[in-house]
Amino acid sequence: MMKITAAVAHDFGKPVKIEEVDLDEPKNDEVRVKLVATGMCHADILATQFQMTPLPAVLGHEGAGIVEQVGPGVTNLQVGDHVILTVASCGECDQCLSGHPAECRRVNELNFGGNYADGTKRLHQGDQELGNYFGQSSFATYAIVNKRSAVKVDPELDLKWYGPLGCGLNTGAGAILNVFKPNVGDSVAVFGTGAVGLAAIMAAKMRNVQQIIAVDIHDNRLELAKSLVLRRS
Ligand SMILES: [Zn+2]
Ligand SMILES: [Zn+2]
Structure with missing residues (x-):
């Protein structure tokens, strides 16, 4: 002990x-x-x-x-x-x-x-x-x-x-990669861009989703969300 x-x-x-x-x-x-x-x-x-x-x-x-x-x-x-x-x-x-x-x-x-x-x-x-x-x-x-x-x-x-890989990130990315499975032509809207939401956005980007919409009341978080999507992979 x-x-x-x-x-x-x-x-x-x-x-x-x-x-x-x-x-x-x-x-x-x-x-x-x-x-x-x-x-x-x-x-x-x-x-x-x-x-x-x-x-x-x-x-x-x-x-x-x-x-x-x-x-x-x-x-x-x-x-x-x-x-x-x-x-x-x-x-x-x-x-x-x-x-x-x-x-x-x-x-x-x-x-x-x-x-x-x-x-x-x-x-x-x-x-x-x-x-x-x-x-x-x-x-x-x-x-x-x-x-x-x-x-x-x-x-x-x-x-x-x-x-946060242990919960928030796998929750957000898992929802996209394992459940919603959006394709190139689909749109994804994410409400709330904390760890879970940002992970969902990154996963949607990984799946080459063309239209990813982030919704939040914090401008700095929206800026971060935008930087993740615009970053070249
Ligand atoms: Zn078991
Ligand atoms: Zn958690």
């Missing part, structure tokens, strides 16, 4: 508090990641307002960091690997086995249930157990994650930019 610092959500409707928390050792198929950065997604804010996951908990689900300890059964990651953290999945159901871990049959339980796959928690404050969020709880200095949720990346990348 080690002492870490985390943003703890104690009650709905109240701000999170930066506090000292105890973190367990990684169990089977888990690694401990020293977080370098984490994105903030709207689903983190919603979880402090509505009962999306039991509190108290440590939120955060767009973590990026470096593997510091490897638990039993982990062969795909080593100490020192740079990783981006993403959605928790079981690895055993038909959806996971057919390459759709985000559609895992246990996706709600593993990402919003507060426990790891074995039904236990890794975060504590004295006798009080804290729930995990999306299998990572990355609003913290360290996180325990399943080996399936830590995606190894090039160590040359500056990790502080890449956390």
